[in-house]
Amino acid sequence: xxxxxxxxxxxxxxxxxxxxxxxxxxxxxxxxxxxxxxxxxxxxxxxxxxxxxxxxxxxxxxxxxxxxxxxxxxxxxxxxxxxxxxxxxxxxxxxxxxxxxxxxxxxxxxxxxxxxxxxxxxxxxxxxxxxxxxxxxxxxxxxxxxxxxxxxxxxxxxxxxxxxxxxxxxxxxxxxxxxxxxxxxxxxxxxxxxxxxxxxxxxxxxxxxxxxxxxxxxxxxxxxxxxxxxxxxxxxxxxxxxxxxxxxxxxxxxxxxxxxxxxxxxxxxxxxxxxxxxxxxxxxxxxxxxxxxxxxxxxxxxxxxxxxxxxxxxxxxxxxxxxxxxxxxxxxxxxxxxxxxxxxxxxxxxxxxxxxxxxxxxxxxxxxxxxxxxxxxxxxxxxxxxxxxxxxxxxxxxxxxxxxxxxxxxxxxxxxxxxxxxxxxxxxxxxxxxxxxxxxxxxxxxxxxxxxxxxxxxxxxxxxxxxxxxxxxxxxxxxxxxxxxxxxx
Amino acid sequence: xxxxxxxxxxxxxxxxxxxxxxxxxxxxxxxxxxxxxxxxxxxxxxxxxxxxxxxxxxxxxxxxxxxxxxxxxxxxxxxxxxxxxxxxxxxxxxxxxxxxxxxxxxxxxxxxxxxxxxxxxxxxxxxxxxxxxxxxxxxxxxxxxxxxxxxxxxxxxxxxxxxxxxxxxxxxxxxxx
Numbered sequence: 001x002x003x004x005x006x007x008x009x010x011x012x013x014x015x016x017x018x019x020x021x022x023x024x025x026x027x028x029x030x031x032x033x034x035x036x037x038x039x040x041x042x043x044x045x046x047x048x049x050x051x052x053x054x055x056x057x058x059x060x061x062x063x064x065x066x067x068x069x070x071x072x073x074x075x076x077x078x079x080x081x082x083x084x085x086x087x088x089x090x091x092x093x094x095x096x097x098x099x100x101x102x103x104x105x106x107x108x109x110x111x112x113x114x115x116x117x118x119x120x121x122x123x124x125x126x127x128x129x130x131x132x133x134x135x136x137x138x139x140x141x142x143x144x145x146x147x148x149x150x151x152x153x154x155x156x157x158x159x160x161x162x163x164x165x166x167x168x169x170x171x172x173x174x175x176x177x178x179x180x181x182x183x184x185x186x187x188x189x190x191x192x193x194x195x196x197x198x199x200x201x202x203x204x205x206x207x208x209x210x211x212x213x214x215x216x217x218x219x220x221x222x223x224x225x226x227x228x229x230x231x232x233x234x235x236x237x238x239x240x241x242x243x244x245x246x247x248x249x250x251x252x253x254x255x256x257x258x259x260x261x262x263x264x265x266x267x268x269x270x271x272x273x274x275x276x277x278x279x280x281x282x283x284x285x286x287x288x289x290x291x292x293x294x295x296x297x298x299x300x301x302x303x304x305x306x307x308x309x310x311x312x313x314x315x316x317x318x319x320x321x322x323x324x325x326x327x328x329x330x331x332x333x334x335x336x337x338x339x340x341x342x343x344x345x346x347x348x349x350x351x352x353x354x355x356x357x358x359x360x361x362x363x364x365x366x367x368x369x370x371x372x373x374x375x376x377x378x379x380x381x382x383x384x385x386x387x388x389x390x391x392x393x394x395x396x397x398x399x400x401x402x403x404x405x406x407x408x409x410x411x412x413x414x415x416x417x418x419x420x421x422x423x424x425x426x427x428x429x430x431x432x433x434x435x436x437x438x439x440x441x442x443x444x445x446x447x448x449x450x451x452x453x454x455x456x457x458x459x460x461x462x463x464x465x466x467x468x469x470x471x472x473x474x475x476x477x478x479x480x481x482x483x484x485x486x487x488x489x
Numbered sequence: 490x491x492x493x494x495x496x497x498x499x500x501x502x503x504x505x506x507x508x509x510x511x512x513x514x515x516x517x518x519x520x521x522x523x524x525x526x527x528x529x530x531x532x533x534x535x536x537x538x539x540x541x542x543x544x545x546x547x548x549x550x551x552x553x554x555x556x557x558x559x560x561x562x563x564x565x566x567x568x569x570x571x572x573x574x575x576x577x578x579x580x581x582x583x584x585x586x587x588x589x590x591x592x593x594x595x596x597x598x599x600x601x602x603x604x605x606x607x608x609x610x611x612x613x614x615x616x617x618x619x620x621x622x623x624x625x626x627x628x629x630x631x632x633x634x635x636x637x638x639x640x641x642x643x644x645x646x647x648x649x650x651x652x653x654x655x656x657x658x659x660x661x662x663x664x665x666x
Contacts, residue, residue, distance in 0.1 A: 305490075308514075311510075311511060311514050314510070315508050315510045315511060315543065318510060318534075318537070318543065319543060322537055322541070322543075337530075340530075341523070341527060344517070344523050344526060345523055348523055385508070387506070387507060387508055387542075387543070387544035387545070387546055387547070388507060388508040388511055390506045390507065390546075391501045391504070391506040391507015391508060391511065391512075391545060392497075392501075392507055392508075392511060394500050394501065394504055394506055394507070395496075395497030395498070395500045395501050395507060395515065396497060398496050398497060398499075398500040399492075399493035399494070399496040399497040399500075400493070402492065402493070402496045403492060403493045403496075406492065
């Protein structure tokens with residue numbers, strides 16, 4: 001490893017702990033949490049960038065007592081993306097510290113040992129991260145923590161069983177880099193990955209059922225374990241003796257993925273599909289890694305159209321099926337097709353209730369755009385998608401030119417003449433970020449420099465902007481409106 | 490997003506670059522319709538079954554060497570190509586869809602016609618530049634015209650069922666033939 005890679009690994013492992021300690025030492029009497037939240041998110045981008053540098057440079061080797069591979073570095077980068085998204089919904093220092101601590105635990109757990117994944121490090125890191133995140137957001141009732149706790153405990157236990165099986169066969173407590181594992185060990189690691197994926201995506205369902213305020217991010221703290229769990233499964237699945245088939249694992253995981261897609265658990269279905277592909281023929285391995293990356297991005301972004309990140313993985317899987325031509329590959333392809341149809345149907349249904357992308361999901365959105373446009377550059381996946389890259393780059397470039405030109409032409413048409421009052425329809429809509437509809441922004445007096453007539457206010461309420469539903473102003477807005485209203489004659 | 494997807498699809502079809510499965514997904518996004526996306530992907534599977542590759546460049550290159558897909562090769566393969574093109578034309582909606590993807594943009598019918606033309610008469614521009622360019626332009630114009638006419642004249646439920654059936658037939662013929 002080069003000096004740059006070694007330095008990047010040190011930054012990736014140490015900076016989350018530094019951020020966690022700094023958040024804990026932040027003065028408790030601060031009037032506003034907003035600067036602390038954004039500072040914490042920016043600080044977590046640093047280890048994410050360090051992991052990204054390791055992925056891009058293809059780092060593989062040892063630094064002291066730590067070992068890194070491109071897959072592990074990608075898992076670290078994904079964990080950092082998820083942590084930034086998880087921080088979005090937090091307002092307490094303790095919660096932010098916990099999330100950063102979980103990031104540190106996963107990073108150290110995946111890399112500690114110096115010679116491949118070590119049992120104590122991996123199990124200990126995942127267990128610590130699970131303990132830190134299982135509590136959930138403040139105010140979560142104890143009854144809602146049972147299932148997440150069981151899933152996390154089951155995942156960590158399955159990981160331990162896997163390492164025990166490795167030890168029973170080879171006498172070592174670490175994952176080999178090339179030597180084959182027993183079928184039982186691989187199944188245990190796949191079960192670990194599946195359970196941690198379920199834990200990492202579980203609370204999204206509770207959030208969408210309306211039990212949480214609409215402003216908060218949909219990414220729960222448990223999502224921090226998603227990338228690490230998938231990395232364990234994707235690392236172990238290829239380590240099987242030549243000719244060994246994992247047909248049962250492929251069928252079970254693909255079926256579970258279809259069921260998850262049917263109940264609108266899109267991110268979980270992508271993760272399970274990735275594991276099913278990893279358990280299939282070797283030709284499907286690149287597609288499995290692309291789908292795993294798509295699952296991480298879907299959890300971090302948490303909007304209906306995030307499933308588009310799975311398109312490159314699906315394309316790579318189909319290519320792999322064509323190359324392999326076997327029955328297991330066909331079974332995986334059927335699963336891909338079913339999941340794709342169900343996810344697209346669910347996205348169309350959910351898309352009618354648009355949600356804004358949280359600011360904390362911006363790094364994940366950028367990563368998702370990179371994945372969709374140029375998946376062939378994700379060399380750690382091993383995917384060969386040169387034709388896809390070339391065509392999608394041209395398609396996106398042409399689409400951007402046309403769409404931007406159309407937007408500019410539309411703005412020029414609707415812009416009012418100088419000196420006239422601004423028409424309500426010309427304001428761009430920004431739903432959700434300030435906790436209310438644009439009508440509330442106007443009536444609250446926050447953005448208007450002069451008092452608006454009541455007639456204009458009623459007109460703005462009758463014509464909400466974009467897809468933001470009109471709501472009666474909150475108590476604070478109602479009070480501000482009462483203060484700013486001129487006395488009636 | 491519908492306009493962007495339509496422009497992207499047209500660009501990929503005209504330049505014969507990209508992946509045919511990704512083009513199918515773009516068709517679905519441009520139309521704002523799940524059935525259109527499914528048909529697009531099935532048409533892509535038909536291309537893979539016939540040409541052994543999901544690359545649009547391979548599709549164009551194969552047609553440049555062996556002849557246009559619509560009249561060269563085994564009868565089953567010719568039928569598969571025409572069925573795929575017909576399916577793509579049939580599923581285009583006659584009015585914008587109501588989904589959040591803002592699909593069904595009127596400009597998408599142009600992309601739809603160009604994509605369908607590329608499936609049956611889209612050889613790569615090589616040595617015989619003039620004739621190939623004329624062929625592709627004529628085929629694209631015919632494809633756009635037929636797509637517009639079908640979108641206006643054919644009832645949408647009938648067109649969707651027919652399109653889906655044609656797409657499945659195309660995929661089955663390409664895989665089995």
